[in-house]
Amino acid sequence: MVIVGVSKGRGWGGSHYLETFKEYEYSGPVYPVNPKYEGEEIQGFKVYGSISSLPDNPPIDLGIVAVPAKVTPQVIEELGQKGVFFAHIFSSGYSELGEEGKLLEQQLLEKAKENYIRILGPNCMGIYNPKGRIGFTHRLPIVSGPVAFVSQSGGNAHRHAFAGIIYGYNFSKIVSLGNQIDLDLLDFLNYFRSDPDTKVITMYVENLKKGGNEFVQILKETTKEKPVIIWKGGKLEAGHNAVKSHTGGLAGNIKLWKSMARQTGVILVNNFKELTEMIQTTLILKIPKTLGTAIITGGGGPAVELTDECEAYGLKVPKITEKAQKKIMEFIPQVNSNLSNPLEFGANGGHVNMIKVMKILDEEPHLSSIMITNNPEWYASAKLDMEVVVKSIANTISQDSDKNIISIYNSSRARKETIDMINEFYAKTRENGIMVYDSPGAAAKCIYRLWNYGNYLRARN
Amino acid sequence: MVIVGVSKGRGWGGSHYLETFKEYEYSGPVYPVNPKYEGEEIQGFKVYGSISSLPDNPPIDLGIVAVPAKVTPQVIEELGQKGVFFAHIFSSGYSELGEEGKLLEQQLLEKAKENYIRILGPNCMGIYNPKGRIGFTHRLPIVSGPVAFVSQSGGNAHRHAFAGIIYGYNFSKIVSLGNQIDLDLLDFLNYFRSDPDTKVITMYVENLKKGGNEFVQILKETTKEKPVIIWKGGKLEAGHNAVKSHTGGLAGNIKLWKSMARQTGVILVNNFKELTEMIQTTLILKIPKTLGTAIITGGGGPAVELTDECEAYGLKVPKITEKAQKKIMEFIPQVNSNLSNPLEFGANGGHVNMIKVMKILDEEPHLSSIMITNNPEWYASAKLDMEVVVKSIANTISQDSDKNIISIYNSSRARKETIDMINEFYAKTRENGIMVYDSPGAAAKCIYRLWNYGNYLRARN
Numbered sequence: 001m002v003i004v005g006v007s008k009g010r011g012w013g014g015s016h017y018l019e020t021f022k023e024y025e026y027s028g029p030v031y032p033v034n035p036k037y038e039g040e041e042i043q044g045f046k047v048y049g050s051i052s053s054l055p056d057n058p059p060i061d062l063g064i065v066a067v068p069a070k071v072t073p074q075v076i077e078e079l080g081q082k083g084v085f086f087a088h089i090f091s092s093g094y095s096e097l098g099e100e101g102k103l104l105e106q107q108l109l110e111k112a113k114e115n116y117i118r119i120l121g122p123n124c125m126g127i128y129n130p131k132g133r134i135g136f137t138h139r140l141p142i143v144s145g146p147v148a149f150v151s152q153s154g155g156n157a158h159r160h161a162f163a164g165i166i167y168g169y170n171f172s173k174i175v176s177l178g179n180q181i182d183l184d185l186l187d188f189l190n191y192f193r194s195d196p197d198t199k200v201i202t203m204y205v206e207n208l209k210k211g212g213n214e215f216v217q218i219l220k221e222t223t224k225e226k227p228v229i230i231w232k233g234g235k236l237e238a239g240h241n242a243v244k245s246h247t248g249g250l251a252g253n254i255k256l257w258k259s260m261a262r263q264t265g266v267i268l269v270n271n272f273k274e275l276t277e278m279i280q281t282t283l284i285l286k287i288p289k290t291l292g293t294a295i296i297t298g299g300g301g302p303a304v305e306l307t308d309e310c311e312a313y314g315l316k317v318p319k320i321t322e323k324a325q326k327k328i329m330e331f332i333p334q335v336n337s338n339l340s341n342p343l344e345f346g347a348n349g350g351h352v353n354m355i356k357v358m359k360i361l362d363e364e365p366h367l368s369s370i371m372i373t374n375n376p377e378w379y380a381s382a383k384l385d386m387e388v389v390v391k392s393i394a395n396t397i398s399q400d401s402d403k404n405i406i407s408i409y410n411s412s413r414a415r416k417e418t419i420d421m422i423n424e425f426y427a428k429t430r431e432n433g434i435m436v437y438d439s440p441g442a443a444a445k446c447i448y449r450l451w452n453y454g455n456y457l458r459a460r461n
Numbered sequence: 462m463v464i465v466g467v468s469k470g471r472g473w474g475g476s477h478y479l480e481t482f483k484e485y486e487y488s489g490p491v492y493p494v495n496p497k498y499e500g501e502e503i504q505g506f507k508v509y510g511s512i513s514s515l516p517d518n519p520p521i522d523l524g525i526v527a528v529p530a531k532v533t534p535q536v537i538e539e540l541g542q543k544g545v546f547f548a549h550i551f552s553s554g555y556s557e558l559g560e561e562g563k564l565l566e567q568q569l570l571e572k573a574k575e576n577y578i579r580i581l582g583p584n585c586m587g588i589y590n591p592k593g594r595i596g597f598t599h600r601l602p603i604v605s606g607p608v609a610f611v612s613q614s615g616g617n618a619h620r621h622a623f624a625g626i627i628y629g630y631n632f633s634k635i636v637s638l639g640n641q642i643d644l645d646l647l648d649f650l651n652y653f654r655s656d657p658d659t660k661v662i663t664m665y666v667e668n669l670k671k672g673g674n675e676f677v678q679i680l681k682e683t684t685k686e687k688p689v690i691i692w693k694g695g696k697l698e699a700g701h702n703a704v705k706s707h708t709g710g711l712a713g714n715i716k717l718w719k720s721m722a723r724q725t726g727v728i729l730v731n732n733f734k735e736l737t738e739m740i741q742t743t744l745i746l747k748i749p750k751t752l753g754t755a756i757i758t759g760g761g762g763p764a765v766e767l768t769d770e771c772e773a774y775g776l777k778v779p780k781i782t783e784k785a786q787k788k789i790m791e792f793i794p795q796v797n798s799n800l801s802n803p804l805e806f807g808a809n810g811g812h813v814n815m816i817k818v819m820k821i822l823d824e825e826p827h828l829s830s831i832m833i834t835n836n837p838e839w840y841a842s843a844k845l846d847m848e849v850v851v852k853s854i855a856n857t858i859s860q861d862s863d864k865n866i867i868s869i870y871n872s873s874r875a876r877k878e879t880i881d882m883i884n885e886f887y888a889k890t891r892e893n894g895i896m897v898y899d900s901p902g903a904a905a906k907c908i909y910r911l912w913n914y915g916n917y918l919r920a921r922n
Contacts, residue, residue: 012808153762166873206765233765238778238802242768245799246761270773271766273871273900300707301614304667304694305732307703312731317699338706341699347473410734412627413874414884423875439734 002060002084004051004075005067005091006032006042013090014066016137017126018043024133024142028058051078060084062134063117064126069093069104072122073111080115087112089122094179096123096246105181112182124178125154128161130171131197137161145170146199147279148192150185152177153233153246156204159272167276168430169283172197180209186218193222200282202229202275206243207252216264223265224460227282227453230266231275232257265456267449274445277437281446284435285404287454288368288447291316293406294361295342297373298349303342306371306408306440313444317341320364327360351389358396362403369447370397371406371440376425377418386424394432406447410438463521463545465512465536466528466552467493467503474551475527477598478587479504485594485603489519512539521545523595524578525587530554530565533583534572541576548573550583555640557584566642573643585639586615589622589632592658597637598622606631607660608740609653611646613638614694614707617665620733628737629891630744633658641670647679654683661743663690663736667704668713677725684726685921688743688914691727692736693718726917728910735906738898742907745896746865748915749829749908752777754867755822756803758834759810764803767832767869767901774905778802781825788821812850819857823864830908831858832867832901837886838879847885855893867908871899 001021006014014032021030022043030045031054038049048054063079065072069091079087089108094101105122112119120126125136131144136154140161147169151157157176164170172195175188185205192198201222208215222228234243235254261268267282269275293315295306307317319340328339332353338344345353354372361370372393379389397403407429411422429436437443462482467475475493482491483504491506492515499510509515524540526533530552540548550569555562566583573580581587586597592605597615601622608630612618618637625631633656636649646666653659662683669676683689695704696715722729728743730736754776756767768778780801789800793814799805806814815833822831833854840850858864868890872883890897898904 151762153760153765155760156762156766159763163873166875204762233762233769235769236772238772239765239769241780241801242761242765242778242799242803245801245803245805246765271770271900271902299614299616300703301612301617301665301694302620304614304700304703304707305617308694308696308700309732311697311699317703319702338703340702340706342703342706344706412624413880414627416877416880419874419877419880439732441732 001026001028001062001064002031002033002051002054002079003064003066004033004079005065006034006037006047008037008042014064015042017064017066017090018045020135020138021133023138024135024140026133028061029055031055031060051075051082054082056083061086063087064090065122066090069101069122073104073107076108076111076117076119077115080112080117084117086118086120088120088124088126089178090124090126091121092123094122094181096179105179109181119182120175121178122181125157125176127176128157128171128174135161136174136176141165141170143170144172144197146172146197146283147202148172148195148198148200149174149202149204150177150188150192151175151204152185152206153204154178156272160275163272163276167280168426169279184209186211186215189215189218189222189228193218193225198226200227200229200279202231202279204231204233204275206233206246216260219260219264219266223453223456228264228266229269229275229278229282230257230261231269231271265453265460267453269449273442277442277446278449280430281435281450284430284433285447285450286402287457288404288451289402289454290366290368291448291451292318292364292367293369293371293447294320294364294367295371296354296357297342297344300338300344302373303338303344306373307342309440310371310444313441314448315369315444318366320361320367324360324364328357331356351392355392355396358393358405362397362401367403368451369404369406371408371443374407374409374425374436376409376422377411379425380418380421386421386428390425390428390432390434394434404447405434406443407434407436408438408440408443409436462487462489462523462525463492463494463512463515463540464525464527465494465540466526467495467498467508469498469503475525476503478525478527478551479506481596481599482594484599485596485601487594489522490516492516492521512536512543515543517544522547524548525551527551530562530583534565534568537569537572537578537580538576541573541578545578547579547581549581549585549587550639551585551587552582553584555583555642557640566640570642580643581636582639583642586618586637588637589618589635591632596622597635602626602631604631605633605658607633607658607744608663609633609656609659609661610635610663610665611638611649611653612636612665613646613667614665615639617733621736624733624737628741629887630740645670647672647676650676650679650683650689654679654686659687661688661690661740663692663740665692665694665736667694667707677721680721680725680727684914684917689725689727690730690736690739690743691718691722692730692732726914726921728914730910734903738903738907739910742896742911745891745894746908746911747863748918749865749912750863750915751827751829752909752912753779753825753828754830754832754908755781755825755828756832757815757818758803758805761799761805763834764799764805767834768803770901771832771905774902775909776830776905779827781822781828785821785825789818792817812853816853816857819854819866823858823862828864829912830865830867832869832904835868835870835886835897837870837883838872840886841879841882847882847889851886851889851893851895855895865908866895867904868895868897869899869901869904870897
């Protein structure tokens with residue numbers, strides 16, 4: 001590991017990366033380079049005056065370049081000559097600034113090719129790899145997980161890195177792509193396709209620099225093995241302009257992306273929230289065989305809302321079978337109840353009855369999702385053990401059930417006293433295979449998309 | 462005030478209402494009636510054996526009836542003969558159960574007409590009127606506010622009553638309609654239209670029992686004076702079935718409701734969350750004259766997302782004028798910045814620069830909304846005073862500005878330590894006329910709808 005361009009102050013740039021290697025206790029040697037501070041120590045690391053003077057053993061596996069843009073071609077040449085195969089160029093000031101910057105990128109790429117070194121960036125935050133103890137900023141979780149994220153925005157890479165833990169997932173790697181003069185979206189897609197640590201590949205993409213057909217081919221091969229979720233940024237007119245200003249590229253037409261998704265089984269999402277929800281969905285839920293959804297809730301008004309929102313995003317809320325209705329009637333009176341679907345039992349809608357009904361629904365052939373509403377704050381005020389309550393819900397479906405349990409819960413979280421308990425509810429539901437959404441609309445979108453992915457896979461086979 | 466049908470135990474029904482009159486310190490006399498407990502005391506109130514034996518002075522203004530459905534026609538007759546003009550029938554077991562119940566409703570209505578008494582319900586939770594110290598359940602805020610809510614679902618009435626305070630608004634009155642055999646949606650619309658305490662009228666409606674044309678006429682008159690927000694429940698197929706089971710009515714076609722909204726200026730929303738956001742919007746924001754929105758945020762990726770979401774819901778993100786761009790260039794370098802719209806300043810995007818840019822945008826004629834992103838957790842960690850920070854943002858637009866400041870902020874609220882500070886941020890922004898949304902999509906929907914309402918008003922004049 002070599003970091004070219006460090007200074008003594010704290011802050012952004014090379015010194016920032018140096019701090020992170022220290023923070024994450026990176027196991028290999030770390031060599032800061034700056035002729036100005038040759039022989040001195042920065043943050044406990046000995047500073048080298050040049051790349052050529054660095055030790056040869058062990059070989060250096062990554063160079064992080066944070067020097068003024070104009071100097072970078074020279075630095076890349078030196079790194080290549082030292083035998084470094086891979087460099088992340090943090091520096092900005094290239095094609096995002098216009099013609100002069102484009103020329104500089106060409107020079108950089110030529111030097112890289114001549115010296116057999118691959119480049120990530122320039123103008124990017126680089127890599128977060130918790131297993132390898134590499135992170136692009138402070139205080140990231142050093143826990144590895146099943147999600148890979150490739151981002152054409154450093155801001156979104158940063159935001160996602162911190163959001164994962166809130167939503168209950170961790171990352172195998174996050175890559176901030178930058179200007180993609182060498183390594184690009186396709187390279188990382190290929191890499192994550194065969195990365196055993198990655199179970200779901202996710203991307204923030206504004207535009208495809210090259211290789212549309214190749215991208216489609218790789219996607220087709222990849223979605224057979226693991227889900228690929230793409231958040232496409234820059235959809236309409238002003239969004240296109242924003243992309244142009246951001247990465248200097250032309251945002252692809254969203255219609256083309258939709259058509260590409262149909263061909264490849266890619267799951268498209270529209271924004272950051274949908275991305276996080278879709279990731280959780282692929283990690284927690286089984287691929288639903290049907291759109292059929294049973295809704296159990298308290299009160300006629302909420303039952304109508306849940307039904308409306310499910311239908312608005314493509315789910316079906318079909319009547320349950322007469323057989324199931326008869327079984328339910330054995331313990332719930334018809335008066336003030338709705339026993340067809342949405343199911344709603346008025347004063348008979350307590351937890352015990354809900355559990356009994358869910359067990360009956362597990363046998364319904366035309367349903368794939370059982371949607372309930374939960375309020376952990378009630379459980380807490382009733383002094384119920386969260387683990388026991390959640391397990392009682394999770395166990396309503398058999399081990400080999402093809403159904404998912406979906407819970408709708410949204411707290412304002414306005415009172416401090418409830419936060420621990422709410423966090424426990426989320427943790428326990430995830431552990432037990434129950435996916436909690438903050439609204440029925442969010443749930444319906446995700447379940448529909450997962451069903452659609454399943455549909456694609458079934459049609460391919 | 463008379464409550465017919467009380468028992469000694471705590472719980473639902475008449476005793477429940479008795480408890481609430483005590484809890485809210487209702488100022489008038491309260492007379493529980495039950496021949497079984499004649500002369501005894503329940504919760505400190507003397508129980509009467511019959512309606513006819515109640516004191517004549519002061520006159521009784523409201524009867525709450527919570528006896529078995531079959532007895533209610535007789536009770537209504539007795540209340541009418543005692544000179545009571547208004548009764549809320551809590552009891553259920555009427556048309557929602559079928560033919561027999563429908564007959565009972567007819568009897569009830571005949572008795573009411575014969576005895577000059579108006580009925581709310583049956584089968585409803587009744588009224589929440591904080592000014593009058595009346596509430597349909599425990600622990601409601603006894604603070605009066607500008608929002609009226611008429612609900613065809615007791616569950617949604619209950620939920621909204623508690624949600625208001627979380628979202629920073631209070632209610633003039635909430636009415637749970639029930640089966641509407643006498644007083645209906647139209648009556649309450651008319652009432653709230655001329656209620657000086659009500660600034661915005663909101664409704665949860667599943668179906669219109671009668672008077673479609675009359676409804677349209679009253680709405681047209683009402684929207685001239687105050688906004689009317691309607692959440693229509695039961696939109697598609699299964700939603701219609703859910704409505705049928707809930708209130709026994711046929712859900713009107715959503716297309717008809719949309720056309721009605723176009724004719725009347727009613728603001729339609731799709732779900733509970735949209736309802737609460739739209740209410741806040743009408744209370745906090747000025748009606749925007751244009752769809753033009755300026756976006757200021759940190760980072761290119763977030764700028765693209767905000768732009769995409771604004772455009773997805775109908776807002777425009779036009780370039781700012783060259784004049785304004787030149788003013789901004791005086792203190793923000795063009796390098797690594799986007800100075801057209803969305804505005805994004807890379808490393809130059811601190812609070813002070815944001816404030817300066819907002820002041821320049823206040824002069825832009827083609828913009829009505831200035832959308833920023835805030836993170837109160839940063840303010841707190843930087844030890845900034847929340848009041849000072851929020852005021853510095855609010856004061857960027859002049860007193861007579863026609864623009865709104867919109868803030869996008871969404872916290873996971875996963876850490877207890879941050880809750881007080883986040884709550885303070887919401888309180889201060891509301892006080893200072895800044896509306897905070899949890900996503901740009903939520904913001905865009907609300908601003909578009911408010912603009913559309915303004916458009917309707919302008920076209921009428």
